[in-house]
Amino acid sequence: MIAATNVVPTGSRATPTDGHSQPVKAAAKLEAAQQALSRCKRGSKRRRKAVETVARLHRKVRCQRLDHAHKTALGLVREHDLIAHEDLKIRTMSKAPEPKPDPDKPGSFLPNGAAAKAGLNRSISDAGWGVFLAILNAKAESAGREVMAVDPRNTSRRCPQCGHTTKENRPTQETFHCVACGHTAHADTVGALNVLRAGLVRREAQPA
Numbered sequence: 001m002i003a004a005t006n007v008v009p010t011g012s013r014a015t016p017t018d019g020h021s022q023p024v025k026a027a028a029k030l031e032a033a034q035q036a037l038s039r040c041k042r043g044s045k046r047r048r049k050a051v052e053t054v055a056r057l058h059r060k061v062r063c064q065r066l067d068h069a070h071k072t073a074l075g076l077v078r079e080h081d082l083i084a085h086e087d088l089k090i091r092t093m094s095k096a097p098e099p100k101p102d103p104d105k106p107g108s109f110l111p112n113g114a115a116a117k118a119g120l121n122r123s124i125s126d127a128g129w130g131v132f133l134a135i136l137n138a139k140a141e142s143a144g145r146e147v148m149a150v151d152p153r154n155t156s157r158r159c160p161q162c163g164h165t166t167k168e169n170r171p172t173q174e175t176f177h178c179v180a181c182g183h184t185a186h187a188d189t190v191g192a193l194n195v196l197r198a199g200l201v202r203r204e205a206q207p208a
């Protein structure tokens with residue numbers, strides 16, 4: 001989650017930004033090529049060609065993602081003086097899959113295949129984020145912009161209108177609906193706004 005703002009010269013303007021969307025066309029081609037490869041007979045000429053195609057598309061996807069990350073970071077740095085984002089280290093710790101209690105043995109936990117997989121997926125996408133944030137930090141530094149990592153806890157649960165914080169405020173993945181004051185917005189907008197505010201608070205707290 002990234003939120004960025006201009007803080008000079010006329011106060012702040014919040015722009016929630018999805019810094020994470022990536023080109024999907026090459027990725028879809030790669031997936032199709034991998035499926036085609038899995039249908040080829042071992043040792044066949046066709047299989048060898050399919051292996052080459054998959055490798056080529058892999059390189060292409062990697063290149064496009066990097067290029068996209070550079071462009072996104074450059075756009076953010078050009079247009080904003082302060083860029084706030086969720087602290088990845090805290091995020092990985094606090095949002096790791098929760099173990100399931102074993103009903104037969106109080107105090108022990110069941111292995112949870114689905115949860116373990118969710119954790120793996122998260123660590124993969126966090127790795128993509130790590131690359132993006134490294135690029136962003138480098139560009140921000142050379143342009144004299146500030147990048148703030150903020151505590152991600154409750155950024156998706158706190159109401160930006162009244163401050164009421166509960167997971168019930170988030171009935172679906174996309175929707176934010178405050179159970180206290182009725183404020184309704186897209187969940188990503190709320191998340192970005194909370195991240196931005198936390199970034200501004202952190203900035204104020206720093207010695208000038």
Ligand SMILES: [Zn+2]
Binds near residue numbers: 163164178182183
């Ligand atoms: Zn509220």
